[in-house]
Amino acid sequence: MSDATTPILEVQNLTLKFGGLTALDDVSFGIKEGEILGLIGPNGAGKTTCFNAVTGVYRPTSGDIRFQGRSLTGVKRYRITQLGIARTFQNIRLFPSMTALENVLVGADAQHKTGMFSALFRLPRHRAEERDGHERAMELLRFMGIHKRADELAANLSYGDQRRLEIARAMATGPKLICLDEPAAGFNPQEKVQLMELIRKVRDRGFTVLLIEHDMRLVMGVTDRIVVLEFGRLIAEGTPAEIRDNPAVIAAYLGVDEEDAS
Amino acid sequence: MNKLKALPKPVKLAFWVLLAILAYALPILEPPIISTPGVDFGGVLFVVTMYCLIALGLNIVVGYAGLLDLGYVGFYAVGAYTAAILTSFHANWPLLLSLPFAVAATTIAGLILGAPTLRVRGDYLAIVTLGFGEIIRLVAVNTEWLGDRRGISNIARPPSVMTGEDGGVVVGEAEPGLKGIFEIPHLYWGDGTVLVDTEDTTQFLVFGVLDQIPYYWLGLTVVLLVLLADYLIKNSRVGRAWEATREDEDAAELMGVPTFKFKLLAFATGAFIGGLAGALFASRQSFINPDSFLLLFSILFLAAVVVGGQGNRWGVLVGAFLVAYLPQRFRDFDDFRVLVFGAALVALAILRPEGLFPPRRTVRAKQMEHELEVLETGHDDGEEAARV
Numbered sequence A: 001m002s003d004a005t006t007p008i009l010e011v012q013n014l015t016l017k018f019g020g021l022t023a024l025d026d027v028s029f030g031i032k033e034g035e036i037l038g039l040i041g042p043n044g045a046g047k048t049t050c051f052n053a054v055t056g057v058y059r060p061t062s063g064d065i066r067f068q069g070r071s072l073t074g075v076k077r078y079r080i081t082q083l084g085i086a087r088t089f090q091n092i093r094l095f096p097s098m099t100a101l102e103n104v105l106v107g108a109d110a111q112h113k114t115g116m117f118s119a120l121f122r123l124p125r126h127r128a129e130e131r132d133g134h135e136r137a138m139e140l141l142r143f144m145g146i147h148k149r150a151d152e153l154a155a156n157l158s159y160g161d162q163r164r165l166e167i168a169r170a171m172a173t174g175p176k177l178i179c180l181d182e183p184a185a186g187f188n189p190q191e192k193v194q195l196m197e198l199i200r201k202v203r204d205r206g207f208t209v210l211l212i213e214h215d216m217r218l219v220m221g222v223t224d225r226i227v228v229l230e231f232g233r234l235i236a237e238g239t240p241a242e243i244r245d246n247p248a249v250i251a252a253y254l255g256v257d258e259e260d261a262s
Numbered sequence B: 001m002n003k004l005k006a007l008p009k010p011v012k013l014a015f016w017v018l019l020a021i022l023a024y025a026l027p028i029l030e031p032p033i034i035s036t037p038g039v040d041f042g043g044v045l046f047v048v049t050m051y052c053l054i055a056l057g058l059n060i061v062v063g064y065a066g067l068l069d070l071g072y073v074g075f076y077a078v079g080a081y082t083a084a085i086l087t088s089f090h091a092n093w094p095l096l097l098s099l100p101f102a103v104a105a106t107t108i109a110g111l112i113l114g115a116p117t118l119r120v121r122g123d124y125l126a127i128v129t130l131g132f133g134e135i136i137r138l139v140a141v142n143t144e145w146l147g148d149r150r151g152i153s154n155i156a157r158p159p160s161v162m163t164g165e166d167g168g169v170v171v172g173e174a175e176p177g178l179k180g181i182f183e184i185p186h187l188y189w190g191d192g193t194v195l196v197d198t199e200d201t202t203q204f205l206v207f208g209v210l211d212q213i214p215y216y217w218l219g220l221t222v223v224l225l226v227l228l229a230d231y232l233i234k235n236s237r238v239g240r241a242w243e244a245t246r247e248d249e250d251a252a253e254l255m256g257v258p259t260f261k262f263k264l265l266a267f268a269t270g271a272f273i274g275g276l277a278g279a280l281f282a283s284r285q286s287f288i289n290p291d292s293f294l295l296l297f298s299i300l301f302l303a304a305v306v307v308g309g310q311g312n313r314w315g316v317l318v319g320a321f322l323v324a325y326l327p328q329r330f331r332d333f334d335d336f337r338v339l340v341f342g343a344a345l346v347a348l349a350i351l352r353p354e355g356l357f358p359p360r361r362t363v364r365a366k367q368m369e370h371e372l373e374v375l376e377t378g379h380d381d382g383e384e385a386a387r388v
């Protein structure tokens, strides 16, 4: 692929150690604007750790992560989100006793500035941001197909709707790059296909997507490019077709029973 | 509450106005059963409003932002001492002028305490705040400049509105000779009859030594204002940020909430309200000493919030009422008061661990959890099973 656009996110020689354990070992890859990049690998390969490094949860032991040319080292987590990287969690982490709508509103608030004073005196800023937030939140809930449950508590949503709500909340933060950590985990095959359709639509709205997913067939179907991790090392990178035929990947990943890997 | 929500807006408004008027009129009506024989009813009601104020403030910290504060009395003390120093001990300011300084001092105290401690989580905060409450008291005990053990007296009262000797309106310190601009007679409840008692009146508006009803009115007004502010802030980005932080701090941070900033804001807001209550309390008592700020009060304040149902502003108001009012109402059982209080708390912990009136959403979430459990296990431990 010869694409002239510079990557929106660059991971450069990223190494991350937990004590003696090297979770990520000199990993480098980039994501181009507007693409769907798949991040795959067996259990414990370091995929989630990679997300955590990108979103500022873990500080790299060495190496750098650049977003739109700017280094994210030492940038606070909420700042990274405000800069335009949003994520979902492998283990759902919603705000359980807030409603679905409120969950998304918290996301939308990432780009808002209303403080105590504006809220207390109902200043124009509060009104404008509140209106904007509600509109955006409802639109996203509709997009994810859960608008009928807007006033339901997050804890009371079905498992699938909780996963969808997480994506809506992440999108509400107004990101350029959205990182989805196994969004289809626990879905049945039909739901998975629907979700992949949706992820394509997310991309068509102008978001860049970084996707962790175990189901190889789905990853192959939806992604533009794939990065393969094994034991913290990057072992392959390329288009789905290239990855499918890559002997190293077959040995590392496809070699194991697919059921085991999920 | 559900029925109330369904009513049209003017009816709802009328309902709330009526409720407010009733609240203001309560010490004038002196209804039997509710009023406190043997103790000045107006004084009890004033204390109730102070507990309400404190419960609202502490609810922001504990209920909304989920920060366990065991030393809230420290802020109460800072507010009280600032007002005492400025109006009596080291200066002669009028009370109203000292109030902004009292709340500013308390808010700053909150920021100073919160800035280092809110970075650490959970248990540490509880311990540090517990220490803070005690340290403030011990500093007061040991500092001559703060009146040490003897305390500070002659703290200024709010300005009274009176009729002067020449018939004009005078605003200032209450004076023995002057009366209010009008008098409000109390009701007298005899055996089966209700009389207007022209002997027993309240001067409008004299903040004197004997009649505490004007203080109650002042306290109630402040409570209503804080209640309104609480509502406005809760339904905004700030309130959502607090709740998100309470629910899952890491997830909130990753959704763009500067959690530290908002925790500090909650802490400072709570301190602000606590300081305001302290200053008003000091003015009413006209005298404070370190014994007014024992650790026990922190626990009572927290009890008010937890008993009522943390996170629900109406719940914590009920909690405050119960904690402040019941011991006064049942003074006869003085010896058993603490025992009964303890037993009631234990019973509550078993029967209603979320408090008497938890936020409705908590109730809904619990119900769902319960239903799921029933679905999963296929049985229920209790009467529910019979219905299925």
Ligand SMILES: Nc1ncnc2c1ncn2[C@@H]1O[C@H](COP(=O)(O)OP(=O)(O)OP(=O)(O)O)[C@@H](O)[C@H]1O
Residues within 6 Å of the ligand: A018, A021, A023, A041, A042, A043, A044, A045, A046, A047, A048, A049, A050, A090
């Ligand atoms: N906070 C941590 N402390 C110590 N070790 C960790 C920590 N987080 C992850 N690890 C380890 O790092 C390695 C990579 O974990 P990671 O969660 O990134 O894997 P993954 O590729 O997401 O796997 P899965 O498919 O199971 O989600 C694992 O060996 C894991 O045990």
Ligand SMILES: [Mg+2]
Residues within 6 Å of the ligand: A047, A048, A049, A090
């Ligand atoms: Mg993972």
